[in-house]
Each structure stands twice: as structure tokens, then as C-alpha cells.
Amino acid sequence: MASYVIAITRAVSDAINNCELTHLTRERIDLDRARAQHRAYEHALETVAHCALVHVAPAPDLPDAVFVEDTALVVDEIAIITRPGAASRRPETAGVADVLRRYRELRYVEAPGTIDGGDVVVAGRRVFVGRSSRTNDHAIAQVRAILQPYGYEVVAVDVLGGLHLKSAATVVSANQLLVNPAWIPARAFTGLDLLEIDPQEPYAANILKAGGGYIYSLAFPRTADRLQRGGLQLDLIDMSELAKAEGAVTCCSLLLNSGK
Ligand code: CIR
Numbered sequence: 606m607a608s609y610v611i612a613i614t615r616a617v618s619d620a621i622n623n624c625e626l627t628h629l630t631r632e633r634i635d636l637d638r639a640r641a642q643h644r645a646y647e648h649a650l651e652t653v654a655h656c657a658l659v660h661v662a663p664a665p666d667l668p669d670a671v672f673v674e675d676t677a678l679v680v681d682e683i684a685i686i687t688r689p690g691a692a693s694r695r696p697e698t699a700g701v702a703d704v705l706r707r708y709r710e711l712r713y714v715e716a717p718g719t720i721d722g723g724d725v726v727v728a729g730r731r732v733f734v735g736r737s738s739r740t741n742d743h744a745i746a747q748v749r750a751i752l753q754p755y756g757y758e759v760v761a762v763d764v765l766g767g768l769h770l771k772s773a774a775t776v777v778s779a780n781q782l783l784v785n786p787a788w789i790p791a792r793a794f795t796g797l798d799l800l801e802i803d804p805q806e807p808y809a810a811n812i813l814k815a816g817g818g819y820i821y822s823l824a825f826p827r828t829a830d831r832l833q834r835g836g837l838q839l840d841l842i843d844m845s846e847l848a849k850a851e852g853a854v855t856c857c858s859l860l861l862n863s864g865k
Contacts, residue, residue: 607864608862608863608864609655609656609657609816609862609863609864610654610655610656610657610815610816610860610861610862610863611656611657611659611708611860611861611862611863612647612650612651612654612656612657612658612659612815612858612859612860613659613660613661613673613701613704613705613858613859613860613861614643614646614647614650614658614659614660614661614671614673614857614858615660615661615662615663615664615670615671615673615700615701616640616643616660616663616670616671617636617639617640617643617671617847618663618664618665618666618667618668618669618670618671619636619665619666620665620666620667620668621634621636621639621668621669621671621850622634622636622668623668624668624669624850624851625668625669625691625693625694625851626850626851627738627768627851628767628768628851629849629851632849633849634846634847634849634850635846638845638846639846639847642842642843642844642845642846642847643671643847643857645842645843646820646842646844646854646857646858649818649820649840649842650815650816650820650858653815653816653818653820653840654815654816654817654818654820654840655816655817655818656815656816656858656860657863659704661673661700661701661703661704662700662703664696664697664700667693667694667696667697668693668850669691669693669694669697669850670697670700671847671850671852671856671857672723672850672852672856672857673697673701673856673857673858673859674722674723674771674855674856674857674858674859675687675689675694675697675721675722675723675739675769675856676689676694676697676698676701676722676859677698677701677702677705677722677859678720678722678725678727678732678748679705679709679859679860679861680727680732680752680755680757681861681862682709682710682755683709683710683711683712683751683752683755684705684708684709684710684711684712684861685711685712685713685714685748685751685752686698686701686702686705686711686712686713686714687714687720687721687722687744688713688714688715688716688718688719688720688744689719689720689721689739690719690720690721690737690738690739690740690741691721691739694721701859705859705861708861708863709861712751714744714747714748715747717741717743718741718743718744718745718746718747719739719740719741719743719744720734720739720740720741720744720745720748721737721739721740721769722859723739723768723769723770723771723772723855723856724736724737724739724740724764724769724770724771725748725770725771726770726771726774726775726776726782727776728776728779728780728782728797729779729780730756730757730758731757731758731760732748732752732757732758732759732760733760733762733770733774733793733794734748734759734760734761734762734770735761735762735763735764735769735770735771735773736761736762736763736764737764737768737769737770738768739768739769740769740770742761745759745761760793762789762790762793762794763789763790763793764788764789765787765788765789765790766785766787766788766807767785767788767807767808767810768851770789771810771811771853771855771856772785772788772808772810772811772853773785773788773789773810774788774789774794774810775810775811775812775813775814775855776814777800777812777814777819777837778814780796780797780798781797781798781799781800782794782797782798782799782800783800783802783809783810783811783812783828783832784799784800784801784802784810785801785802785807785808785809785810786799786801787804787807788807788810800831800832800835802825802828802831803825803827803828803831805827806824806825806827806828808824808825808848808853809822809824809825809827809828811853811854811855811856812832812839812854812855813854813855813858815858815860818838818840819832819837819838819839819840820839820840820842820854821839821840821841821842821854822841822842822843822844822848822853822854823841823842823843824844824845824848829841842854
């Protein structure tokens with residue numbers, strides 16, 4: 606069978622108003638609107654990016670459960686279940702592991718390591734891992750030990766702003782990243798082409814490349830314009846409610862190739 610992309614998602618929790626917040630002031634999240642936006646995101650994954658959706662069982666008591674990206678790091682050969690930096694998020698991993706084990710052999714990050722998947726940027730055989738308030742050197746060393754035998758180079762990068770490395774840098778192609786240069790040390794990405802966001806939109810570096818398409822938030826029109834003028838076809842979606850929980854487009858899915 607031809608290879609396709611599986612997108613793992615999880616419903617918006619009833620408790621999302623108790624989500625972790627690091628940089629933003631708490632604003633009430635409208636649950637119905639958040640769910641409608643999440644459905645539109647899933648629809649884009651199916652229709653624009655041609656992914657096959659797989660749902661993790663809902664976790665109504667886990668406020669941040671919709672942000673599945675943080676619970677695992679998946680490559681073609683293996684999946685690593687994270688140990689999220691926020692203790693409130695650690696119970697999220699079991700449900701995701703139950704789904705991922707259908708597709709990959711699982712490995713686990715162990716204490717004292719902590720890591721959020723939002724800190725991991727995979728560009729070809731290079732895996733950049735952000736050192737952040739969520740991800741520490743113990744976890745980076747564990748990820749390196751797990752991935753090196755499969756031919757991946759793991760590079761630690763200091764996160765200088767935003768919550769995660771993926772707030773500051775995400776993949777456009779195997780050799781090109783969309784970045785906020787103020788939030789990363791650019792020298793860490795030597796050899797890659799760095800496409801800069803519009804400086805008036807500091808949160809704009811998070812783009813989701815999925816299947817053949819790109820899913821992007823309509824909150825960043827200046828950067829979207831730059832990307833479109835560069836030839837990228839964007840599917841623009843409203844993420845305003847999930848953004849109040851410090852979520853962005855990459856956070857709400859885990860993507861994996863079916864045919865390994
Ligand atoms: C958190 O602080 O953990 C959540 N409220 C937001 C997580 C966003 N995840 C991501 O960027 N990968």
C-alpha cells in the first residue's frame with residue numbers, strides 16, 4: 606500500500622480553562638469556539654494535507670490534552686514518549702502511547718529528564734531540541750542516545766523566547782525553516798536556509814507542513830503574505846481560542862508516515 610501521513614489528534618478538554626500558561630495572561634476560552642476551531646483544523650488535515658486522522662481517547666480532566674505534539678517524538682523508525690516539563694501534563698502520555706504503539710516501537714524519556722515535543726524540530730536526519738523551561742539536558746541526552754543508532758544527529762538549541770523551540774522555528778522543507786530570529790541562536794542551524802517571520806508578528810514562526818500542504822494561523826497576515834509570495838500554498842485557519850492556551854498549529858497533532 607502507498608505511504609500516507611497519519612495525524613494523531615485529541616479532543617479539546619472540558620477543563621481547557623485550567624491549562625498551563627507561561628507567557629500569556631489567562632483569558633476565558635470559549636469551549637464551543639475552541640472545539641469548532643479544532644474541528645476545522647482536523648478538517649484541514651484531512652482535506653488539504655490528505656492525512657488519515659486517528660483520535661486518542663478524550664481526556665476531559667486533562668486541561669492541555671489537545672496539545673498532543675508535546676507527548677511524543679515520532680520518526681520513521683521509532684516513537685519516543687516524552688516526560689512533559691509541566692507535571693500537570695504527564696498523565697497525557699499514557700493515552701497517546703496506547704495509540705502510537707500500533708505504529709511504532711516505543712521508547713520513553715525517564716526522570717529526571719523532562720521534554721515537551723514542542724521543543725523538537727526534525728529536519729531530515731538532524732533533530733534540534735530546545736533547552737527551555739520544559740526541556741532539560743537529561744532528556745536531550747536520552748533522546749540522543751535513543752536516536753543516534755538510527756543515524757540522527759541530535760543538536761541542543763537554547764530557546765531564547767516563546768514557550769518552545771517550535772514557537773521560534775518550524776520546518777518548511779528538509780533544508781528550510783521558518784524562524785523568529787530573535788528567539789533562537791541562528792548559528793545552531795548552520796547549513797539550513799532560515800526564512801524570517803515579519804518582526805511585528807513574534808509568534809508567527811509556527812507553521813505545520815502536513816502531507817502536501819501547509820496549515821497556518823490567520824493571525825499572522827504579514828508573515829503569511831511573505832510565505833505566499835515565496836510560493837507556499839497556505840491553508841489559513843482561525844486558532845484564536847487555542848492560542849489563548851498558548852497553543853499553535855503544530856501543537857494539535859502528531860504526524861507520522863504510515864509506510865515505514
Ligand atoms: C502548555 O503550556 O503546555 C499548554 N498550555 C500549551 C502547549 C502548546 N504546545 C506546543 O506548543 N507544542
